[in-house]
Amino acid sequence: MDKIKLTEAEWRDRLTPEQYHILREAGTERAFTGAYERMKAAGVYLCAGCGTELFSSAKKYDSGSGWPSFTEPVTDEIIDEHVDISHGMRRVEVRCARCGGHLGHVFPDGPAENGLRYCINSASMEFQPD
Ligand code: FE
Numbered sequence: 001m002d003k004i005k006l007t008e009a010e011w012r013d014r015l016t017p018e019q020y021h022i023l024r025e026a027g028t029e030r031a032f033t034g035a036y037e038r039m040k041a042a043g044v045y046l047c048a049g050c051g052t053e054l055f056s057s058a059k060k061y062d063s064g065s066g067w068p069s070f071t072e073p074v075t076d077e078i079i080d081e082h083v084d085i086s087h088g089m090r091r092v093e094v095r096c097a098r099c100g101g102h103l104g105h106v107f108p109d110g111p112a113e114n115g116l117r118y119c120i121n122s123a124s125m126e127f128q129p130d
Contacts, residue, residue, distance in 0.1 A: 001078075001097060001098055002098070003098060003099070004049070004050045004098055004099040004100075005041075005099075005100075006022065006099075008040060008052055011023075011024050011049070014033050014049075015048065015049065016123075016125045019048050019049070019081075019124070020122075021122050022098075022102060022123045022124050023048060023049045023078060023096075023099075023101035023102055023119045023124050024040075024101065024102070025085075025102075026084075026093070026102040027085070027102075027121075028104075028121060029067070029121045029122060029123050030066075030067025031065065031067060032066040033066075034066075034067060034068060034070045034121060034122025034123060035122045035123075035127075036122040036125060036127055037066060037067060037068055037106075037122060038062075038125060039060070039068070039085060040057070040058060040060075041127070041129055042057050042058075042130045043055070043056075043057050043127055043128050043129040043130045044046065044056055044057070044074070044127075044128050045060075045068070045090060045120075045125040045126070045127055045128075045130075046101075046126045046127075046128055047098065047116065047124070047125065047126075047127060048101070048102055048123065048124050048125055048126050049096060049099040049101035050066060050096060050098050050099035050101070051123070051126075052078060052098045052099070053074045053076065053078070054073055054074060054078055054079070054096065054103070054120075054125060055068075055070045055074060055118065055120065055125070056070075056074055057097075057122075057130075059071045059072050059112075061111060062119040063117055063119070065117075065119055066103065067117065067119045067121060067122070067123055068119075068120050068121075069110075069115065069119055069120070070117075070118040070120065071110050071111065071112035071116060071117070071118070072112070072114060072118070073118065077097060078096065078097050078098065079095070079096070079097060079103075079106075079112050079130055080094070080095045080096070080097045080112075081094055081095075081106065081120075082095065084105065091105045091107070092106050093105055094106050094109075094118060096121070096124075101119075101122050101124060102124065103118075103121065103124045104118065104119045104120040104121050104124065105118075105119050106107075106118050106119070
């Protein structure tokens with residue numbers, strides 16, 4: 001995988017302020033406000049930072065959490081996991097493995113066989129319909 005490395009100034013040029021806050025500053029959009037929370041269309045969700053395919057609509061489900069939720073990424077290799085102990089919680093942060101952009105967190109309460117829920121900010125992705 002070709003990693004993408006840009007300066008913070010280059011990221012600011014490339015991203016909207018909201019995308020920058022979430023992808024580069026590990027921000028979180030407010031629950032039930034994201035563009036893709038209720039999206040049911042068939043397609044793929046690309047990283048808003050680098051365009052890499054991250055998630056398929058086939059693995060999206062309504063978790064009721066207020067954020068787009070998936071049971072698994074397109075490939076495990078495209079996701080980097082990091083332990084996140086901010087805000088008094090121990091969570092597993094997920095980032096785009098190619099550009100390092102913060103996507104959201106993965107929790108062990110998913111509905112599929114692997115038991116995972118990828119809880120992802122809408123603003124960190126771009127939807128591409130089939
Ligand atoms: Fe990326």
